[in-house]
Amino acid sequence: MFILLSRLITIMPGLYIHIPFCVRKCPYCDFYSEAETEVSIPEFLRALRTEIELRAENWIIPDPAETLFFGGGTPSLLSANQLSIILHYLRDSFAIQEFPEITVEANPGTLSPEKLEGYRQEGVNRLSIGAQSFLNAELDFLGRIHRADEISRSVRAAREAGFGNIGLDLIFGLPDQTLSAWRVSVHQALELEPEHISTYALTWDNETPIGKRIQSGELPAPDESRVSDMYLWTSEILRSAGYAHYEVSNFARPGFRCRHNEGYWTGRPYLGLGPSAHSFLHEKRSWNLRDIREYIHQLRLMKLPVEGEEELSYAQRKMERLALLLRRSDGIPLDELPGNPEKLDPFFSEGLASIRDGRFALTPRGFLLADGIALRLAD
Structure with a gap:
C-alpha cells in the first residue's frame, strides 16, 4: 500500500x-x-x-x-x-x-x-x-x-x-x-x-x-x-x-x-508570492499570473493574481511524491513503494539503486534516469 x-x-x-x-x-x-x-x-x-x-x-x-x-x-x-x-x-x-x-x-x-x-x-x-x-x-x-x-x-x-x-x-x-x-x-x-x-x-x-x-x-x-x-x-x-x-x-x-x-x-506546503509564483497547500497547486502589469492591475482591484489552480488526484499525488523522493539521496521508504519487491532487483543489478536504512535510494547513475525509474516503479 x-x-x-x-x-x-x-x-x-x-x-x-x-x-x-x-x-x-x-x-x-x-x-x-x-x-x-x-x-x-x-x-x-x-x-x-x-x-x-x-x-x-x-x-x-x-x-x-x-x-x-x-x-x-x-x-x-x-x-x-x-x-x-x-x-x-x-x-x-x-x-x-x-x-x-x-x-x-x-x-x-x-x-x-x-x-x-x-x-x-x-x-x-x-x-x-x-x-x-x-x-x-x-x-x-x-x-x-x-x-x-x-x-x-x-x-x-x-x-x-x-x-x-x-x-x-x-x-x-x-x-x-x-x-x-x-x-x-x-x-x-x-x-x-x-x-x-x-x-x-x-x-x-x-x-x-x-x-x-x-x-x-x-x-x-x-x-x-x-x-x-x-x-x-x-x-x-x-x-x-x-x-x-x-x-x-x-x-x-x-x-x-x-x-x-x-x-x-518532501511535500511540505509552500506559498508563492509575486508574478508566476507557485503555491502548494492541501493537495492543491496554484500559480500566479505570468505578467507583472496584469499582476499589479489585479491587486489594485484587491483581487488575488491567481492564473490557475489544480487539485491533485490521489494518483497524481502518489506519482509526484514517488518522483520527488527518488530525486533525493535519502530515497523513499520501502513500505511506500508500490508493487512486488522483486521488481526492484533489476535496479540493483544495473547499479542504479541500493537499499539503505530501509529506504530505496538511487545511485548517481540512477539519478540520470530518475524520472524513468519513477514511471517503471509506478507501473
Whole structure:
C-alpha cells in the first residue's frame, strides 16, 4: 500500500518570493522575468504588499514558516532597504520562525560589498550565486552579465560581510562543451569553498532563443553521452571533496542542504508570492499570473493574481511524491513503494539503486534516469 496522505502535508511551510526583474534576459531561461519594463521596483513592492496581506487573510497553516526564498529574475537587484521592506511586510502578516533560513538568489554582476553587508544585517543568511561558468566564452554564450573574475570577488565580499552559507550554481552540457572545459569550472568553484554547489544540465524551452537555435539546426543539441559523462564525473569529484550528493542536481557540505528546496521535495506546503509564483497547500497547486502589469492591475482591484489552480488526484499525488523522493539521496521508504519487491532487483543489478536504512535510494547513475525509474516503479 502506498502511504501518502499522512506524510504529504507536514508542518513548517516555506515562503517563496518571486522578484521578476533582470538586467538582461538570458537566452536559455524560461523563468518569468522582465529585462525592459516600465514597471518600477517600488511599484512592484506596493503590489506585493497587497498580495501578502490578501494571502495572509486565507493562510490557514498555524505553524511558522521556517524558510524564505527570494528567487527570480534577479533578486539581488533589490537594494538592502527594498529587501528590508519585503521582510517587514512578511513578518507583519505571517508567523515566521525566529531564525529562518533566508535565501537570496544573486547574480555576481549585481553585488557590491555594501549591498551584501546590508543583506546580512537584514537577516539574509544564505546566498545562492548564479556563477554558471568560470569561462568567459561560456558566460557570453549563456548571456550572463558578469565576468568570471567577478564570481570570486562576490564570494570574498560575501564572506567579509559575514555569510557562512554560500551556494554556487553551475550549468553544464552546453552545445560543443568539452569535459575539460567543464572541469575548469568545477575546480574553480571548489577553490572558493562554497557550502553548497548546484550543477544543472542545460535545458531549454523551444520558445527561448537558444531553444529556437537548436530547433533550427543553427546549434547542435548537447550530446547525451557526453552530458552523462560530465554528470557522473561531477558527482565523483564533488563527493570526494566532501560534498554529499543529496539531490539529483545538488551537493552540500554536512549541515548545509537547502532547507527550502528540501521542503519542495518532501511535500511540505509552500506559498508563492509575486508574478508566476507557485503555491502548494492541501493537495492543491496554484500559480500566479505570468505578467507583472496584469499582476499589479489585479491587486489594485484587491483581487488575488491567481492564473490557475489544480487539485491533485490521489494518483497524481502518489506519482509526484514517488518522483520527488527518488530525486533525493535519502530515497523513499520501502513500505511506500508500490508493487512486488522483486521488481526492484533489476535496479540493483544495473547499479542504479541500493537499499539503505530501509529506504530505496538511487545511485548517481540512477539519478540520470530518475524520472524513468519513477514511471517503471509506478507501473
